[in-house]
Each structure stands twice: as structure tokens, then as C-alpha cells.
Amino acid sequence: MTPQPEILHYAVSVVGKDRPGIVAAISGGLFNLGCNIADSSCTMLAGEFAMILIVSLKRPFSKTRLVEELKPVCDDLGMTLGVRTLHPDEIARQETDSEICMISVYGADQPGIVYRVTKELAARAINITDLNTKLIGTEEEPVYVLMLEVALPEGESPEGVEQTLAALKKELQVEIGVRVITPVAF
Amino acid sequence: MPIQPVLRYPHPVLKKLCHRVEHIDNAIRNLVQDLIDTMHDGPGSVGVAASQIGVTLRVCVVDVSRNRHGKENNHGLLCMINPEIMSRSGSATMREGCMSVPDYTGDVDRATEIVLQFSEPDGTVREFTASGFEAVAIQHEMDHLDGVLFLDRVTSIKTGLFRRKNY
Incomplete structure (x- = not known):
């Protein structure tokens, strides 16, 4: 039998x-429970506040206990709570040998921008590590902005990605730019 | 003592203000050699400051000549004692990481061109203009001499994905 991990991890969304x-x-x-916030990202989307947290704590513990503590807090705030138990192999720190690129897509708002762009990326096994979108401009001239951070698989180049998206750029009449943002370590 | 272990935050030395070197002697030249050896030992490392190996003196080394961002525009190996930035201009954002703060990267704005003055290990005073990636690397290392980490300058963060080698 595989030994049970001493530290348990949960994905919490509010x-x-x-x-x-x-x-x-x-x-x-979370503090009352003795939970660590191991990783988190919280942001405001329109008027909604969205929190995603990976929390960890020592055994003995249960998802039920976590929900019991957080549910009343969320109810008071009028927030929706989601909790998922993470399998030990899901919590390994992600490391990559990949080139990291920022892809910026913007232009006149129209249905399907996110879908069409991400479908091309998925077909080339390009992994999205971060994505955000924003509707800007005026009511008469709405502009859609899509920003993606992606990890390129081996053999893929920023120029290759740009070429892949060139046809789409023409078809959707949007601007698409790809630039390398791989961190430099000093 | 050639290659030295690189200290990691929260080691208190990393937040200390480093002292000026008053006399360039053999001890200082040995320190410079340790910094060079330590830099060459770090995979893809382009610079090390004395405080990163536990010495609170204003000494650092930078060499971007083997880095893809710096190979076209550099001054080779720079061994800088009491470096000063005389002037700076331009601004660009680069996502930085640091051997002393592993597993974390963030966007930092730096000057794109700096006029730099420092003493060489033989005592010669050098002054020149550095630009591009070399200028960024120098500013990052010189920040260490003031106890400043890139975390103190981050304008936006991105964690989790850190390139393992060939930075």
C-alpha cells in the first residue's frame, strides 16, 4: 500500500x-484551521472577486472540516465556495524547460476569439499557463483584448507560433503578437 | 575557497547594505575570484554579488557574454569594486529571477542604458556605458550591494513556471 502523505492539499475557490x-x-x-496558503491567485473580474487557493495542512484533517469552517464565512459574504482534494502528484511544483511567451490578441469584439486562438494553440500542444481577457472600447466600438502566457513545447518557436496564428489574424482582422518573456535568472 | 554556496533569502546578509572597499588587496582579489567561480558554477548565471556569498562589501561580477540576451552587446567579464551608476536613461521591463530567491519571478523595470564607474581588481578605474541586457544585469547585481532584492522592485508577478536551465 502507498503510504499516505503527511500534508494534505486542497484547491479552494471562492x-x-x-x-x-x-x-x-x-x-x-483558513488561519483558524491552521491551514497554509501555499499558492494563490485572486483577482477582480468585472464586479466579481475570484479567489483560487491551494491550501495545505497536516493530518489529521478532512475536506468536510475545511468546508465546515469556510462555508459559513462564504455564506455571510454571499460568496460561492468550491473545494477539491488534490492528489499528491497534482501538487508538485511546476517546472519547465520551455520558452515562455506572451501572446497578445486584440481587435474588434466578435464571437469566438478565445476559442479560435486557443484551438490553434492546443493543436500544437502549446500549454497556456495564464490567460486573461478584457472587453474595452466603447459600446459602439467594443474591443476585445486577450493576453496569454504560454509554454512552448520542444521544437516550437515564437516565430512558428506567429506563423500558426497568421491566418487567423487575417480572418478575424485582429492584431496578434508573440514575444518571449522567459524569465532571466541573475 | 573557490565556488561558494549562494545564500538564499531569508538569510539576513542579503538585506544588508554593503560597505565600500577601502583598499584593494589580495583578500579583495580572492573575493573577486570566488565570485567569478561561483558565477560560472551557477547554470546560466550572469552575475553574482558579494553579499550573495555572505560578504558585505561592494563587489560584484557580471558576464553576459555567454547569455543569448547579451552575447551581441557586452563588455565581457566585469569585476566591479565599488561600482557607481553615474547616470541612467531609458526604461524596459524584463521578467527577472534570482539565485537567492528561487522559484519566484517577476517583472522589473530597469534603465536600458547606464553610465558606470568602478575599480578593477588591479585598481584601475573604468568608466563606460552599458546598455540592454548587460545594463539590466549590472543593475540587478548592484541592487544586492544595497540589500535590495528584485522582489523590492517587482511591478507584476508570475510564479510557478521557472525555466530549469539555460537562463
């Missing part, structure tokens, strides 16, 4: 109408 105090309330609940 989404709801933004207001001051959400992070303090959620992190307070």
Missing part, C-alpha cells in the same frame, strides 16, 4: 460580488 474584507475573512477562516 467567487462572489466584490467588497472589502473578502480576503481577510477567508484567510481568517
Whole structure:
């Protein structure tokens, strides 16, 4: 039998109408449980505040206990809570040998920009590590902005990605730029 | 003592202000050699500051000539004692990481051109203009001499994906 890990990890998501105090309330609940926030990303999307946290803590513990603590806090705030138990092999720190690129896509808003771009990337096994979109411009002239951070698989180049997206750029009449943002370590 | 272990935050030395070198003697020249050896030992490393190996003196080395970002535009191996930036211009953002703060990277704005003055290990004073990636590397290393980490300058963060080698 595989030995059970001493540290348990959960993915916690909290989404709801933004207001001051959400992070303090959620992190307070986690602190009461003795939970670590190992990794997190929280942002405001339109008027919604969205939190995604990977939390860890020592055995003995259960998902039920985590939900019991956080559910009343979320209910008070009018937030939706999601909790998922992570399998030990899901929590390894991600490392990559890949080139990291930023792909910027923007132009007149139209249905399918995200789908069409990401479908091309998926077909070339390009992994999206971060993505955000924003609708800007005016009501008369809405502009869609899509920013993607991607890890290129071996053998793929930024120029190759640009070429892949060239036809789409023409068809959708949007601007598409690819640039290398691989971190430099000093 | 050639290759030295690179200290990692929260080692307190990394946040210390380093002292000026008053006399360039053999001890300082040995320190420079240790820094060079340590830099060459780090995979893809383009610079090391004295505080990163536990010495609070204003000494650092930079060599971007073997890095893909710096190979076209560099001054070779720079051994800098009491370096000073006389002027700076331009601004560009680069995603930086640091051997002393592993597993974390963030976007940092730096000057794209700097006029630099420092003493060589033989005592000669050098002054020249560095630009591009070399200028960024020098500013990063010189920050270490003031106890400043790139974390103190980050304008946006991105964690998790860190290139393993050939930075």
C-alpha cells in the first residue's frame, strides 16, 4: 500500500460580488484551521472577486472540516465556495524547460476569439499557463483584448507560433503578437 | 575557497547594505575570484554579488557574454569594486529571477542604458556605458550591494513556471 502523505492539499475557490474584507475573512477562516496558503491567485473580474487557493495542512484533517469552517464565512459574504482534494502528484511544483511567451490578441469584439486562438494553440500542444481577457472600447466600438502566457513545447518557436496564428489574424482582422518573456535568472 | 554556496533569502546578509572597499588587496582579489567561480558554477548565471556569498562589501561580477540576451552587446567579464551608476536613461521591463530567491519571478523595470564607474581588481578605474541586457544585469547585481532584492522592485508577478536551465 502507498503510504499516505503527511500534508494534505486542497484547491479552494471562492467567487462572489466584490467588497472589502473578502480576503481577510477567508484567510481568517483558513488561519483558524491552521491551514497554509501555499499558492494563490485572486483577482477582480468585472464586479466579481475570484479567489483560487491551494491550501495545505497536516493530518489529521478532512475536506468536510475545511468546508465546515469556510462555508459559513462564504455564506455571510454571499460568496460561492468550491473545494477539491488534490492528489499528491497534482501538487508538485511546476517546472519547465520551455520558452515562455506572451501572446497578445486584440481587435474588434466578435464571437469566438478565445476559442479560435486557443484551438490553434492546443493543436500544437502549446500549454497556456495564464490567460486573461478584457472587453474595452466603447459600446459602439467594443474591443476585445486577450493576453496569454504560454509554454512552448520542444521544437516550437515564437516565430512558428506567429506563423500558426497568421491566418487567423487575417480572418478575424485582429492584431496578434508573440514575444518571449522567459524569465532571466541573475 | 573557490565556488561558494549562494545564500538564499531569508538569510539576513542579503538585506544588508554593503560597505565600500577601502583598499584593494589580495583578500579583495580572492573575493573577486570566488565570485567569478561561483558565477560560472551557477547554470546560466550572469552575475553574482558579494553579499550573495555572505560578504558585505561592494563587489560584484557580471558576464553576459555567454547569455543569448547579451552575447551581441557586452563588455565581457566585469569585476566591479565599488561600482557607481553615474547616470541612467531609458526604461524596459524584463521578467527577472534570482539565485537567492528561487522559484519566484517577476517583472522589473530597469534603465536600458547606464553610465558606470568602478575599480578593477588591479585598481584601475573604468568608466563606460552599458546598455540592454548587460545594463539590466549590472543593475540587478548592484541592487544586492544595497540589500535590495528584485522582489523590492517587482511591478507584476508570475510564479510557478521557472525555466530549469539555460537562463
